[in-house]
Amino acid sequence: MYDHLTVVDHPLVQHKLSLMRDKSASTAKFRQLLREISQLLAYEVTFDMEMEEVEIETPLCKMMAPKLSGKKMALISILRAGNGLLDGILELIPGARVGFVGLYRDPETLQPVQYYFKVPEDLADRLVVVVDPMLATGNSAVATIDLLKKAGATNIRFLCLLAAPEGVARMKEAHPDVPIITASLDKRLNDHGYIEPGLGDAGDRMFGTK
Known part of the structure:
Protein backbone atom coordinates (compact mmCIF):
# COMPACT_ATOMS: atom_id res chain seq x y z
CA MET A 1 0.00 0.00 0.00
CA TYR A 2 2.80 2.40 0.94
CA ASP A 3 6.21 1.95 -0.67
CA HIS A 4 7.90 3.99 2.08
CA LEU A 5 6.45 1.86 4.90
CA THR A 6 7.88 -1.34 6.40
CA VAL A 7 5.77 -3.28 8.88
CA VAL A 8 7.93 -5.65 10.93
CA ASP A 9 5.78 -8.77 11.26
CA HIS A 10 8.30 -10.92 13.12
CA PRO A 11 6.47 -13.17 15.62
CA LEU A 12 8.38 -11.81 18.63
CA VAL A 13 7.56 -8.23 17.65
CA GLN A 14 3.88 -8.99 17.22
CA HIS A 15 3.69 -10.98 20.46
CA LYS A 16 5.29 -8.23 22.52
CA LEU A 17 3.11 -5.60 20.86
CA SER A 18 -0.03 -7.53 21.83
CA LEU A 19 1.15 -7.63 25.44
CA MET A 20 1.71 -3.86 25.34
CA ARG A 21 -1.74 -3.16 23.92
CA ASP A 22 -3.41 -4.91 26.87
CA LYS A 23 -4.66 -2.20 29.22
CA SER A 24 -3.89 -4.39 32.23
CA ALA A 25 -0.12 -4.25 31.56
CA SER A 26 1.66 -2.46 34.41
CA THR A 27 3.90 0.55 33.90
CA ALA A 28 6.98 -1.58 34.60
CA LYS A 29 5.87 -4.26 32.17
CA PHE A 30 5.04 -1.70 29.50
CA ARG A 31 8.50 -0.13 29.83
CA GLN A 32 10.22 -3.50 29.65
CA LEU A 33 8.29 -4.55 26.55
CA LEU A 34 8.94 -1.21 24.84
CA ARG A 35 12.66 -1.59 25.46
CA GLU A 36 12.65 -5.15 24.11
CA ILE A 37 10.57 -4.39 21.03
CA SER A 38 12.72 -1.34 20.22
CA GLN A 39 15.76 -3.57 19.92
CA LEU A 40 13.95 -5.93 17.56
CA LEU A 41 12.83 -2.99 15.41
CA ALA A 42 16.38 -1.62 15.43
CA TYR A 43 17.55 -4.66 13.48
CA GLU A 44 15.23 -3.66 10.65
CA VAL A 45 16.09 0.04 10.62
CA THR A 46 19.85 -0.63 10.54
CA PHE A 47 19.93 -3.57 8.11
CA ASP A 48 21.91 -1.74 5.39
CA MET A 49 24.39 0.29 7.41
CA GLU A 50 27.75 0.69 5.70
CA MET A 51 30.46 -1.82 6.57
CA GLU A 52 34.22 -2.02 6.08
CA GLU A 53 36.82 -4.77 6.41
CA VAL A 54 39.40 -4.29 9.14
CA GLU A 55 42.21 -6.52 10.32
CA ILE A 56 41.79 -8.08 13.74
CA LYS A 62 44.72 -12.67 12.05
CA MET A 63 41.72 -12.09 9.81
CA MET A 64 39.82 -9.41 7.92
CA ALA A 65 36.54 -8.83 9.72
CA PRO A 66 33.50 -6.62 8.99
CA LYS A 67 32.82 -3.58 11.17
CA LEU A 68 30.55 -0.57 10.85
CA SER A 69 32.15 2.23 8.86
CA GLY A 70 31.75 6.00 8.77
CA LYS A 71 30.44 8.29 11.47
CA LYS A 72 28.20 6.83 14.14
CA ARG A 80 8.90 12.49 25.82
CA ALA A 81 7.62 9.13 24.64
CA GLY A 82 10.46 8.67 22.15
CA ASN A 83 12.82 8.02 25.05
CA GLY A 84 11.25 4.60 25.56
CA LEU A 85 12.43 3.47 22.14
CA LEU A 86 15.70 5.38 22.49
CA ASP A 87 16.78 3.57 25.66
CA GLY A 88 16.37 0.12 24.13
CA ILE A 89 18.20 0.98 20.92
CA LEU A 90 21.10 2.51 22.88
CA GLU A 91 21.60 -0.79 24.66
CA LEU A 92 22.09 -2.34 21.22
CA ILE A 93 24.10 0.55 19.70
CA PRO A 94 25.75 2.31 22.67
CA GLY A 95 28.03 4.42 20.48
CA ALA A 96 25.18 6.21 18.70
CA ARG A 97 24.94 9.97 19.00
CA VAL A 98 21.70 11.22 20.53
CA GLY A 99 19.51 14.25 19.95
CA PHE A 100 16.18 15.44 21.34
CA VAL A 101 13.29 17.32 19.82
CA GLY A 102 10.66 18.66 22.20
CA LEU A 103 7.19 18.97 20.73
CA TYR A 104 3.76 18.92 22.28
CA ARG A 105 0.47 18.61 20.46
CA ASP A 106 -1.97 21.48 20.80
CA PRO A 107 -5.18 19.76 21.96
CA GLU A 108 -7.36 22.07 19.87
CA TYR A 116 13.31 22.10 22.57
CA PHE A 117 15.82 21.16 19.86
CA LYS A 118 19.31 19.77 20.52
CA VAL A 119 20.94 17.40 18.02
CA PRO A 120 24.46 16.13 17.17
CA GLU A 121 26.67 17.93 14.70
CA ASP A 122 27.44 16.70 11.17
CA LEU A 123 24.01 15.17 10.60
CA ALA A 124 24.74 15.17 6.88
CA ASP A 125 27.36 12.47 7.45
CA ARG A 126 25.21 10.22 9.65
CA LEU A 127 22.31 7.83 9.40
CA VAL A 128 19.63 9.68 11.36
CA VAL A 129 16.90 7.60 12.99
CA VAL A 130 13.95 9.47 14.49
CA VAL A 131 12.13 7.53 17.22
CA ASP A 132 8.61 8.05 18.55
CA PRO A 133 6.25 5.24 19.59
CA MET A 134 3.23 6.65 17.75
CA LEU A 135 2.80 8.01 14.22
CA ALA A 136 -0.72 9.37 14.58
CA THR A 137 -1.56 12.56 12.67
CA GLY A 138 2.04 12.69 11.47
CA ASN A 139 2.32 16.37 12.33
CA SER A 140 5.02 15.96 14.99
CA ALA A 141 7.03 13.60 12.79
CA VAL A 142 6.86 15.99 9.83
CA ALA A 143 7.82 18.97 12.00
CA THR A 144 10.78 17.05 13.46
CA ILE A 145 12.05 15.98 10.06
CA ASP A 146 11.66 19.54 8.76
CA LEU A 147 13.99 20.67 11.57
CA LEU A 148 16.48 17.87 10.96
CA LYS A 149 16.70 18.60 7.25
CA LYS A 150 17.33 22.25 8.04
CA ALA A 151 20.14 21.04 10.33
CA GLY A 152 21.71 19.16 7.41
CA ALA A 153 20.36 15.61 7.71
CA THR A 154 19.88 13.79 4.40
CA ASN A 155 19.68 10.09 5.33
CA ILE A 156 16.69 9.95 7.69
CA ARG A 157 14.48 7.06 8.85
CA PHE A 158 11.46 7.13 11.14
CA LEU A 159 10.97 4.32 13.66
CA CYS A 160 7.71 3.91 15.53
CA LEU A 161 5.74 1.27 17.35
CA LEU A 162 2.34 2.01 15.81
CA ALA A 163 1.29 3.99 12.75
CA ALA A 164 -2.10 5.25 11.59
CA PRO A 165 -2.90 5.45 7.87
CA GLU A 166 -3.42 9.21 8.25
CA GLY A 167 0.10 9.67 9.64
CA VAL A 168 1.70 7.48 7.01
CA ALA A 169 -0.05 9.45 4.27
CA ARG A 170 1.01 12.76 5.83
CA MET A 171 4.63 11.63 5.92
CA LYS A 172 4.42 10.42 2.33
CA GLU A 173 3.19 13.84 1.27
CA ALA A 174 5.73 15.87 3.24
CA HIS A 175 8.80 13.61 3.23
CA PRO A 176 8.53 10.82 0.65
CA ASP A 177 12.29 10.20 0.98
CA VAL A 178 12.01 9.12 4.64
CA PRO A 179 11.28 5.40 5.16
CA ILE A 180 8.96 4.45 8.03
CA ILE A 181 9.57 1.30 10.06
CA THR A 182 6.79 0.20 12.41
CA ALA A 183 5.43 -2.85 14.20
CA ASP A 201 -1.05 7.29 25.30
CA ALA A 202 2.42 5.75 25.14
CA GLY A 203 4.01 8.46 27.29
CA ASP A 204 1.41 8.14 30.04
CA ARG A 205 1.66 4.36 30.04
CA MET A 206 5.46 4.41 30.06
CA PHE A 207 5.85 6.98 32.85
CA GLY A 208 2.76 6.14 34.86
CA THR A 209 1.33 9.65 34.58
CA LYS A 210 -2.26 8.63 33.97
Missing part, protein backbone atom coordinates in the same frame (compact mmCIF):
# COMPACT_ATOMS: atom_id res chain seq x y z
CA GLU A 57 43.50 -10.93 15.56
CA THR A 58 41.51 -13.77 17.06
CA PRO A 59 43.06 -16.07 19.67
CA LEU A 60 44.15 -18.25 16.72
CA CYS A 61 45.12 -15.97 13.84
CA MET A 73 24.46 6.98 13.59
CA ALA A 74 22.34 9.64 15.28
CA LEU A 75 19.22 8.72 17.23
CA ILE A 76 16.71 11.55 17.57
CA SER A 77 14.03 11.15 20.23
CA ILE A 78 10.78 13.07 20.00
CA LEU A 79 10.14 13.91 23.64
CA THR A 109 -5.52 22.17 16.55
CA LEU A 110 -3.55 18.87 16.93
CA GLN A 111 -0.58 20.82 15.53
CA PRO A 112 2.92 20.43 17.07
CA VAL A 113 4.44 23.21 19.12
CA GLN A 114 8.25 23.15 19.49
CA TYR A 115 9.88 23.82 22.86
CA SER A 184 1.84 -2.23 13.09
CA LEU A 185 -0.27 -0.18 10.72
CA ASP A 186 -3.45 0.26 12.75
CA LYS A 187 -6.94 1.05 11.46
CA ARG A 188 -7.50 4.77 11.98
CA LEU A 189 -7.39 7.86 14.17
CA ASN A 190 -10.31 8.63 16.45
CA ASP A 191 -11.85 12.08 16.89
CA HIS A 192 -9.22 12.99 19.50
CA GLY A 193 -6.27 12.11 17.24
CA TYR A 194 -5.47 8.81 18.98
CA ILE A 195 -4.64 5.63 17.09
CA GLU A 196 -7.25 2.86 17.17
CA PRO A 197 -7.08 0.12 18.28
CA GLY A 198 -3.72 1.46 19.47
CA LEU A 199 -2.49 1.16 23.03
CA GLY A 200 -3.48 4.47 24.58
Whole structure:
Protein backbone atom coordinates (compact mmCIF):
# COMPACT_ATOMS: atom_id res chain seq x y z
CA MET A 1 0.00 0.00 0.00
CA TYR A 2 2.80 2.40 0.94
CA ASP A 3 6.21 1.95 -0.67
CA HIS A 4 7.90 3.99 2.08
CA LEU A 5 6.45 1.86 4.90
CA THR A 6 7.88 -1.34 6.40
CA VAL A 7 5.77 -3.28 8.88
CA VAL A 8 7.93 -5.65 10.93
CA ASP A 9 5.78 -8.77 11.26
CA HIS A 10 8.30 -10.92 13.12
CA PRO A 11 6.47 -13.17 15.62
CA LEU A 12 8.38 -11.81 18.63
CA VAL A 13 7.56 -8.23 17.65
CA GLN A 14 3.88 -8.99 17.22
CA HIS A 15 3.69 -10.98 20.46
CA LYS A 16 5.29 -8.23 22.52
CA LEU A 17 3.11 -5.60 20.86
CA SER A 18 -0.03 -7.53 21.83
CA LEU A 19 1.15 -7.63 25.44
CA MET A 20 1.71 -3.86 25.34
CA ARG A 21 -1.74 -3.16 23.92
CA ASP A 22 -3.41 -4.91 26.87
CA LYS A 23 -4.66 -2.20 29.22
CA SER A 24 -3.89 -4.39 32.23
CA ALA A 25 -0.12 -4.25 31.56
CA SER A 26 1.66 -2.46 34.41
CA THR A 27 3.90 0.55 33.90
CA ALA A 28 6.98 -1.58 34.60
CA LYS A 29 5.87 -4.26 32.17
CA PHE A 30 5.04 -1.70 29.50
CA ARG A 31 8.50 -0.13 29.83
CA GLN A 32 10.22 -3.50 29.65
CA LEU A 33 8.29 -4.55 26.55
CA LEU A 34 8.94 -1.21 24.84
CA ARG A 35 12.66 -1.59 25.46
CA GLU A 36 12.65 -5.15 24.11
CA ILE A 37 10.57 -4.39 21.03
CA SER A 38 12.72 -1.34 20.22
CA GLN A 39 15.76 -3.57 19.92
CA LEU A 40 13.95 -5.93 17.56
CA LEU A 41 12.83 -2.99 15.41
CA ALA A 42 16.38 -1.62 15.43
CA TYR A 43 17.55 -4.66 13.48
CA GLU A 44 15.23 -3.66 10.65
CA VAL A 45 16.09 0.04 10.62
CA THR A 46 19.85 -0.63 10.54
CA PHE A 47 19.93 -3.57 8.11
CA ASP A 48 21.91 -1.74 5.39
CA MET A 49 24.39 0.29 7.41
CA GLU A 50 27.75 0.69 5.70
CA MET A 51 30.46 -1.82 6.57
CA GLU A 52 34.22 -2.02 6.08
CA GLU A 53 36.82 -4.77 6.41
CA VAL A 54 39.40 -4.29 9.14
CA GLU A 55 42.21 -6.52 10.32
CA ILE A 56 41.79 -8.08 13.74
CA GLU A 57 43.50 -10.93 15.56
CA THR A 58 41.51 -13.77 17.06
CA PRO A 59 43.06 -16.07 19.67
CA LEU A 60 44.15 -18.25 16.72
CA CYS A 61 45.12 -15.97 13.84
CA LYS A 62 44.72 -12.67 12.05
CA MET A 63 41.72 -12.09 9.81
CA MET A 64 39.82 -9.41 7.92
CA ALA A 65 36.54 -8.83 9.72
CA PRO A 66 33.50 -6.62 8.99
CA LYS A 67 32.82 -3.58 11.17
CA LEU A 68 30.55 -0.57 10.85
CA SER A 69 32.15 2.23 8.86
CA GLY A 70 31.75 6.00 8.77
CA LYS A 71 30.44 8.29 11.47
CA LYS A 72 28.20 6.83 14.14
CA MET A 73 24.46 6.98 13.59
CA ALA A 74 22.34 9.64 15.28
CA LEU A 75 19.22 8.72 17.23
CA ILE A 76 16.71 11.55 17.57
CA SER A 77 14.03 11.15 20.23
CA ILE A 78 10.78 13.07 20.00
CA LEU A 79 10.14 13.91 23.64
CA ARG A 80 8.90 12.49 25.82
CA ALA A 81 7.62 9.13 24.64
CA GLY A 82 10.46 8.67 22.15
CA ASN A 83 12.82 8.02 25.05
CA GLY A 84 11.25 4.60 25.56
CA LEU A 85 12.43 3.47 22.14
CA LEU A 86 15.70 5.38 22.49
CA ASP A 87 16.78 3.57 25.66
CA GLY A 88 16.37 0.12 24.13
CA ILE A 89 18.20 0.98 20.92
CA LEU A 90 21.10 2.51 22.88
CA GLU A 91 21.60 -0.79 24.66
CA LEU A 92 22.09 -2.34 21.22
CA ILE A 93 24.10 0.55 19.70
CA PRO A 94 25.75 2.31 22.67
CA GLY A 95 28.03 4.42 20.48
CA ALA A 96 25.18 6.21 18.70
CA ARG A 97 24.94 9.97 19.00
CA VAL A 98 21.70 11.22 20.53
CA GLY A 99 19.51 14.25 19.95
CA PHE A 100 16.18 15.44 21.34
CA VAL A 101 13.29 17.32 19.82
CA GLY A 102 10.66 18.66 22.20
CA LEU A 103 7.19 18.97 20.73
CA TYR A 104 3.76 18.92 22.28
CA ARG A 105 0.47 18.61 20.46
CA ASP A 106 -1.97 21.48 20.80
CA PRO A 107 -5.18 19.76 21.96
CA GLU A 108 -7.36 22.07 19.87
CA THR A 109 -5.52 22.17 16.55
CA LEU A 110 -3.55 18.87 16.93
CA GLN A 111 -0.58 20.82 15.53
CA PRO A 112 2.92 20.43 17.07
CA VAL A 113 4.44 23.21 19.12
CA GLN A 114 8.25 23.15 19.49
CA TYR A 115 9.88 23.82 22.86
CA TYR A 116 13.31 22.10 22.57
CA PHE A 117 15.82 21.16 19.86
CA LYS A 118 19.31 19.77 20.52
CA VAL A 119 20.94 17.40 18.02
CA PRO A 120 24.46 16.13 17.17
CA GLU A 121 26.67 17.93 14.70
CA ASP A 122 27.44 16.70 11.17
CA LEU A 123 24.01 15.17 10.60
CA ALA A 124 24.74 15.17 6.88
CA ASP A 125 27.36 12.47 7.45
CA ARG A 126 25.21 10.22 9.65
CA LEU A 127 22.31 7.83 9.40
CA VAL A 128 19.63 9.68 11.36
CA VAL A 129 16.90 7.60 12.99
CA VAL A 130 13.95 9.47 14.49
CA VAL A 131 12.13 7.53 17.22
CA ASP A 132 8.61 8.05 18.55
CA PRO A 133 6.25 5.24 19.59
CA MET A 134 3.23 6.65 17.75
CA LEU A 135 2.80 8.01 14.22
CA ALA A 136 -0.72 9.37 14.58
CA THR A 137 -1.56 12.56 12.67
CA GLY A 138 2.04 12.69 11.47
CA ASN A 139 2.32 16.37 12.33
CA SER A 140 5.02 15.96 14.99
CA ALA A 141 7.03 13.60 12.79
CA VAL A 142 6.86 15.99 9.83
CA ALA A 143 7.82 18.97 12.00
CA THR A 144 10.78 17.05 13.46
CA ILE A 145 12.05 15.98 10.06
CA ASP A 146 11.66 19.54 8.76
CA LEU A 147 13.99 20.67 11.57
CA LEU A 148 16.48 17.87 10.96
CA LYS A 149 16.70 18.60 7.25
CA LYS A 150 17.33 22.25 8.04
CA ALA A 151 20.14 21.04 10.33
CA GLY A 152 21.71 19.16 7.41
CA ALA A 153 20.36 15.61 7.71
CA THR A 154 19.88 13.79 4.40
CA ASN A 155 19.68 10.09 5.33
CA ILE A 156 16.69 9.95 7.69
CA ARG A 157 14.48 7.06 8.85
CA PHE A 158 11.46 7.13 11.14
CA LEU A 159 10.97 4.32 13.66
CA CYS A 160 7.71 3.91 15.53
CA LEU A 161 5.74 1.27 17.35
CA LEU A 162 2.34 2.01 15.81
CA ALA A 163 1.29 3.99 12.75
CA ALA A 164 -2.10 5.25 11.59
CA PRO A 165 -2.90 5.45 7.87
CA GLU A 166 -3.42 9.21 8.25
CA GLY A 167 0.10 9.67 9.64
CA VAL A 168 1.70 7.48 7.01
CA ALA A 169 -0.05 9.45 4.27
CA ARG A 170 1.01 12.76 5.83
CA MET A 171 4.63 11.63 5.92
CA LYS A 172 4.42 10.42 2.33
CA GLU A 173 3.19 13.84 1.27
CA ALA A 174 5.73 15.87 3.24
CA HIS A 175 8.80 13.61 3.23
CA PRO A 176 8.53 10.82 0.65
CA ASP A 177 12.29 10.20 0.98
CA VAL A 178 12.01 9.12 4.64
CA PRO A 179 11.28 5.40 5.16
CA ILE A 180 8.96 4.45 8.03
CA ILE A 181 9.57 1.30 10.06
CA THR A 182 6.79 0.20 12.41
CA ALA A 183 5.43 -2.85 14.20
CA SER A 184 1.84 -2.23 13.09
CA LEU A 185 -0.27 -0.18 10.72
CA ASP A 186 -3.45 0.26 12.75
CA LYS A 187 -6.94 1.05 11.46
CA ARG A 188 -7.50 4.77 11.98
CA LEU A 189 -7.39 7.86 14.17
CA ASN A 190 -10.31 8.63 16.45
CA ASP A 191 -11.85 12.08 16.89
CA HIS A 192 -9.22 12.99 19.50
CA GLY A 193 -6.27 12.11 17.24
CA TYR A 194 -5.47 8.81 18.98
CA ILE A 195 -4.64 5.63 17.09
CA GLU A 196 -7.25 2.86 17.17
CA PRO A 197 -7.08 0.12 18.28
CA GLY A 198 -3.72 1.46 19.47
CA LEU A 199 -2.49 1.16 23.03
CA GLY A 200 -3.48 4.47 24.58
CA ASP A 201 -1.05 7.29 25.30
CA ALA A 202 2.42 5.75 25.14
CA GLY A 203 4.01 8.46 27.29
CA ASP A 204 1.41 8.14 30.04
CA ARG A 205 1.66 4.36 30.04
CA MET A 206 5.46 4.41 30.06
CA PHE A 207 5.85 6.98 32.85
CA GLY A 208 2.76 6.14 34.86
CA THR A 209 1.33 9.65 34.58
CA LYS A 210 -2.26 8.63 33.97
